Amino acid sequence: ELKAFPFDVQQLRIQLETISHWRQLDGTRRGSLPRGYSYIVQPVSRAEEGQLLWLHWDGTIFEWLFHSYSMQLSRSINPAGFTATRFELTLHVYRKFEHYLYKVLLPLWLIVCAAFTLQLVPIDEPAERVGHALTMFIAAFALLYVTADYLPKVDRLTMVDKLVLLSLTTLLWLSAESSMVYRIYEAQGMAAATRVDGLCGALGVLFYAAVTAILYIPPRREQLRQIARLTQDHTARCPSEAGSGAGASGA
Structure with a gap:
């Protein structure tokens, strides 16, 4: 399993x-x-x-x-x-698990964190913002290409697969969000676009962090529970x- x-x-x-x-x-x-x-x-x-x-x-x-x-x-x-x-x-x-944490998940999280810095790029420069997001998207794919041999080939999504899909979806969302706020800038002005951009950025960070925690923490806690149960069973069997x-x- x-x-x-x-x-x-x-x-x-x-x-x-x-x-x-x-x-x-x-x-x-x-x-x-x-x-x-x-x-x-x-x-x-x-x-x-x-x-x-x-x-x-x-x-x-x-x-x-x-x-x-x-x-x-x-x-x-x-x-x-x-x-x-x-x-x-x-x-x-x-x-x-440390190998997968440091060589797959942590680099992927850093790429997503770097992608969120597009909030620092002016809203009236959509090409720069979209280019930044897509560059991070390509970097994530390059990382996955290098680390693909480390991951199991199974017909269901593992915890790592879900985190990878979450990260790629977030990177695409950042690209779409940049295009959306530029349209708001053209239609309603810089003030409205800035408010929407800030709100989307904050919600994006919170959503990514929350879903990552939901996907990462329960399997780790379950592993620790299983290890504790094995220790208890072994102690009772072989004191x-x-x-x-x-x-x-x-x-």
Whole structure:
């Protein structure tokens, strides 16, 4: 689920299944039973045991932070008669959002803030005002072109997509607003155009800031709530690891 991207919390599940048809890696032991099972699942007792399963993976999950884990062990009888033991390891991770904040959202917000400075350009110079707004619009598109590979390709709008659309719409509105106040200047004079321009500028800033906060803050708060809930669940499940196992750690 990427609706809250980049404030999403995900689960990475690893499932291992064992049946009584097995052979040791060195080939010295093997077994095969048509019914039941001939093994005992128990914790790893030697430090080097199980290294093959890592397959040269050092445990790093790029772009994510590891929070905690949960385990589940279950047995089921297959219709063929043999017993299968299933071990499921779930890794709870959450995304490092700082990359998207500093390289996508913050530059986009700065472009929009720069676009609002067209209020300083005289109303009777519409070409300068519209040109300023469209230049910022093109700059925003150039930024999105550069950062497009960082964003997920999904069939729904993520939080970042909504902020991008809001920013582009605001930049187009500034261009249209400049044309509108110039028409008012021609029809009713500079005083009326100045009042409308100031009102539109103030409302535009407030609207952009308010909608940005509405889109940005709830997903971040939800991520923090999910992290707190995971911490609480892990503490209840593994109290001995509460001080060292859970919590943010690089992964």
